[in-house]
Structures are given as C-alpha cells and as structure tokens.
Amino acid sequence: MALKPTIYKIELQLSDTDRHCYETCQLTLAQHPSETLQRMMVRLLVYAMNYHQDVCFTRGLSSTDEPELWQIAPDGTIEHWIELGQASPERLRKAVSRAPKISLYAYGREVDVWWHKQRAALTALPKVSVWRFHDSDVAQLDRFISRSMQLSLTISEGELFLSDNSHHLSLAVERLE
Numbered sequence: 001m002a003l004k005p006t007i008y009k010i011e012l013q014l015s016d017t018d019r020h021c022y023e024t025c026q027l028t029l030a031q032h033p034s035e036t037l038q039r040m041m042v043r044l045l046v047y048a049m050n051y052h053q054d055v056c057f058t059r060g061l062s063s064t065d066e067p068e069l070w071q072i073a074p075d076g077t078i079e080h081w082i083e084l085g086q087a088s089p090e091r092l093r094k095a096v097s098r099a100p101k102i103s104l105y106a107y108g109r110e111v112d113v114w115w116h117k118q119r120a121a122l123t124a125l126p127k128v129s130v131w132r133f134h135d136s137d138v139a140q141l142d143r144f145i146s147r148s149m150q151l152s153l154t155i156s157e158g159e160l161f162l163s164d165n166s167h168h169l170s171l172a173v174e175r176l177e
Contacts, residue, residue, distance in 0.1 A: 003033035008040070009148045014048050016155040021051055029057070038107075041141035042084060042133060043068055045160060046105050048153050049173070050082055067095065086114040089121035096125055106176070107133040115176055123177055130176040137171040144169070 012025040027047075031040045047055060047069055054073065058066040071080035081099035083092065086106055095102045104122070106114065111132055122130055144151060144164055154161040160171040 005030035005032055007031075007147075008145075010044065011150045012044070012048060013150075013152040014051055014155075015153070016048070016051065018155055018157065023051060025051070037145050038138050038141050039084065041145065042105065042107050042138060044151075045133075045153070045162070045171070046082060046084060046103075049155060049160070050080065050103065052080075054079070055082075070099070086111065086118075089118060089125065092122065092125055092128055096127055100127060102128045104128065104130045105133060105173075106130065107135065107138050109135050111135070119176075132174045132176050134172060134174070137169065140169050143167045 008029045008031065010025075010027040010029055012023075012027060014021065014023045014025060016022070025048075027044070029040060029044060031037065043057070047057065050069065050071070052071050055069055055071045057069055067081045068084045069082040070078055071082075073079050078099040080101045080103065081095040083095070083102070083104045084107070086108065087104055092102060092104065102125075115130075115132075122128060141162075144162065144167055150164060152163045158173060160173065162169045162171065
C-alpha cells in the first residue's frame with residue numbers, strides 16, 4: 001500500500017513591503033511521503049515570495065511535467081513556472097517553452113557544487129531567474145512545523161522574516177546570476 005501525504009493547515013499572514021502585498025492566506029499543504037519537512041517549508045516560503053491570486057501548488061514530486069508551483073492565467077496559460085531544488089538545465093529548458101517567466105529556488109548543502117557545474121547552462125536560458133536559500137537558514141525551519149501553523153512572514157528589501165508565537169527567523173535569499 002502506498003504511503004499517503006501528511007496534511008498541514010497553515011494560516012499565513014503575509015506582508016510583502018517590496019511588492020505592497022498584504023494578505024492572509026489559509027492554506028492546506030500536503031507533504032509528499034518522500035519530501036522532507038524542510039523542503040515543504042521552502043515550498044511555503046516560495047509561495048509567499050511569489051504570491052499572486054493565481055499562484056498555486058501543483059502535484060509537485062508526484063508529477064514530472066509540473067513544477068512545484070505555477071501561476072496560471074484565467075485562460076489556462078502558464079504565466080510563471082516555479083521550481084525548487086537543484087533542477088537540471090534540461091528540465092528548465094522544457095519550462096522555457098511553456099512559460100514566459102521561470103524561477104528556480106535552490107537550497108541544500110550542495111548548492112555551491114551544483115551551481116558551479118550548472119551555472120553556464122542555466123544562465124544561457126532565457127526567462128530564467130535562479131535564487132538560493134542558505135542551508136543554515138533552511139535548517140532552522142523545523143522549529144516552525146506543526147500540523148496546524150499560524151505564521152507571519154514579512155518580506156522587506158529581499159529579506160524574509162518568519163515568525164510564529166514562539167520562534168523568529170531571518171532568511172536571506174540570494175540571486176545567483
């Protein structure tokens with residue numbers, strides 16, 4: 001029998017002063033059985049950083065032809081393709097043909113090695129922006145995890161400030177280009 005995803009309920013107070021976006025988001029987030037909790041939390045942060053009424057989570061790890069998130073226009077066209085992790089240039093090349101804007105958010109201990117190997121191929125792709133979460137920041141996201149979360153995220157000058165009733169964390173997101 002296949003393992004089922006773990007469901008998390010999240011109330012996210014988003015204050016993005018860079019984009020003048022202030023929202024309260026009620027989210028249900030499914031953690032795929034093979035997904036780490038840190039990866040799930042990175043997905044949540046990336047959702048908030050790219051918040052738009054049309055941004056939504058996809059089938060993610062369950063699907064090879066969808067990103068982690070995307071923004072779909074009312075007419076069904078993909079406006080923004082959003083990937084997580086250390087995606088290959090081949091995967092992003094497919095995305096370039098499907099969307100006018102592609103963002104990749106890399107994280108993990110091996111980002112420097114991956115970027116050194118893939119930099120030339122990724123920067124050659126049009127419409128692709130590559131960002132990096134620092135591993136030391138991502139490692140601290142476990143503190144915020146519970147099956148029902150009430151989180152506040154403030155984004156200001158490209159820095160993220162995450163908090164709940166007990167914890168606070170400042171995360172830097174660096175553009176790799």
